[in-house]
Amino acid sequence: MGAFALSEDVLTGLILNPKDVFLCDGKKVDVWRLMLVSTTKDSCLGDMDYFTALDKLKKYSIGEKDGYMIVQPLKLEDNNFEIIKKAI
Secondary structure, three states: OEEEEEEOOOOEEEEOOHHHOOEEOOEEOOOEEEEEEEOOOOEEEEEEEHHHHHHHHHHHEEEEEOOEEEEOOOOHHHOHHHHHHHOO
8 A cells, every 4th residue: 555645735746646656565556545634733634545535636736747736735724625634
């Protein structure tokens, strides 16, 4: 299993297909999770399937480049980070 973090209030680049890029002990990693990290609450809010999260984050994307989705900074106080958290 592999994981990436989406931190509150941070411009984030998320790789679109980590299965094709990362290996562990010479084998493809097939299971990916996205962890939601709140800097306001200084804690991990939870995690969800990476590809489900990418789909939900599309509306917060400011574009794609070199195989990455660039996600605008999300904040709990603006409720956009909370919307993603509720999907967990």
